Amino acid sequence: MKQALSGKERAELHRALPEGFLQIDAAFHEHAGRLAQAAAGHDGELVAFYSYRLMDGCIRCHATYASGKFPGFGKPAGQGHRH
Numbered sequence: 678m679k680q681a682l683s684g685k686e687r688a689e690l691h692r693a694l695p696e697g698f699l700q701i702d703a704a705f706h707e708h709a710g711r712l713a714q715a716a717a718g719h720d721g722e723l724v725a726f727y728s729y730r731l732m733d734g735c736i737r738c739h740a741t742y743a744s745g746k747f748p749g750f751g752k753p754a755g756q757g758h759r760h
């Protein structure tokens with residue numbers, strides 16, 4: 678894709694998005710990249726680990742920033758989790 682946003686537009690977009698959203702988004706992309714690396718390296722255990730981290734990112738972000746769309750996600754994931 679060609680540079681669709683100018684530097685100024687990009688700065689405006691980042692101002693409009695809350696800091697927490699950008700952090701979750703950045704972590705999400707990081708985990709997605711590591712998951713791809715683990716899969717390429719045929720490391721099943723690492724794939725499982727980063728799959729979990731990735732799904733946790735979906736849930737955390739939706740619970741915080743899309744609760745209207747996903748009303749079931751009242752609390753952040755991971756709380757009260759027991760084995």
Ligand code: HEC
Pocket residue numbers: 698701702705731732734735736738739742743746
């Ligand atoms: C950094 C934040 C963030 C992450 C991470 C994220 N989402 Fe979302 N997602 C959103 C927001 C915000 C909306 C609500 C958009 C709206 O209101 O239309 C949404 C909406 C959705 C929807 C509903 C789309 C619709 O048309 O109603 C689905 C399905 C979805 N996300 C799946 C996922 C999955 C699966 C993952 C993980 C693999 C994920 N998302 C990760 C922020 C995120």
